[in-house]
Amino acid sequence: MSVGYQAVGWNRQKKLYDRTLALGVGLYLALFLAISAAVNPNATAETLVIRAFGTGALLLLHVVLAIGPLCRLDRRFLPLLYNRRHLGVTMFGLALVHGLFSLVQFHAFGDTHPLVSLFTANSRYDSLAWFPFQPLGFVALVILFLMAATSHDFWLANLGAPVWKALHMLVYVAYSLVVAHVVLGSLQAETCPLLTGLVGAGLVAIVALHLVAGWRERALDAEHAGDATDGFVDVCAVDDIEPERAKIVTLGGERVAVFRYDDKVSAVGNACRHQNGPLGEGRIIDGCITCPWHGYQYRPEDGCSPPPFTEKVPTYDVRVTRGRVLVRSEAHAPGTPVAPAQVHAMGSRDA
């Protein structure tokens, strides 16, 4: 959170995540190199490295792209999301090794500057089947570099959320370029259709996951149509909200997270100030709403992060009447204190 930037805010989960990631990547590279060397004894070491790191990056890129929709579909995938940026930076590292080895192997030993050679060695830009695939990979690598280089929270804070988000949405452009790079390269250089088939299957899986998750999100964004009284909208029964959890509703075009905790109900804006994580999919930990993505915390009573942190989210007026939760559809300014509604009034079972 926004006090004194560190390189990495290490904790037990992040260490475990990174150890698992490093082990997985190391195992993949070792297995790929060993099997490829056995199957293709004539292949040079450089070629094997290019293929091992390229396919490793491709695999991780699919994992990175799948995590978002998987978490929307099933909360059990949330631990994968927690440190996704380290996955992304690792994926860029693998792609960089692939790119550098390729540049040296194919373009560094002629009279032409390697970068010029990259774009001019194959000039069949008018052919679909023989289109130069290496420049596509280079442009994708530049995008992945920009994403990795701006992955620290400093960049989110200083580029601003809209610019940072737009920059990181370029991952889909990079993915398209990578798919074209691999398919064209595979078709032009190899006779075995295995890699092309796997990339096609990966593309179908990524598109399908995004479509299914998007369909589920549409239902969430439907404006809540409960009865409105004095600007208050009946959003659900108290019992519809699990203790220490929230129900997400849409009011006035905005998603609102309605939390139940300690026999009280409070409502705040659903978007975490960090990376727009869904606060309503988090839970109350140590008295604070805790974002499921990266653990940013906010007090339910005023939407403020506990000191010394300074993030704030909007708050909403809440009532509980005859076991129903009513929320005013107009938000207060971020950080405005709002008294929580009591689920059970003093001396009675229902307020």
Add this chain to the structure above:
Amino acid sequence: MVHAFELYVAIGIAFAVAFVLRGANRIDPSARTGTWGFRVLIFPGAAALWPLLLVRWLRADSGTGSETP
């Protein structure tokens, strides 16, 4: 074209050294207590985005812009 790219990168690297040591502190108060590891991590981004950051730094020094957007 290649020379222009190399010039951009060279200026970016020189700028990034100054930015991680002083500029980041000027445009973002939270960077003042940032660790050395943090400064190393933002170096590549500073080298790549130096024209944008130069403008932010100059604005922060002249007091005409907000410190964080």
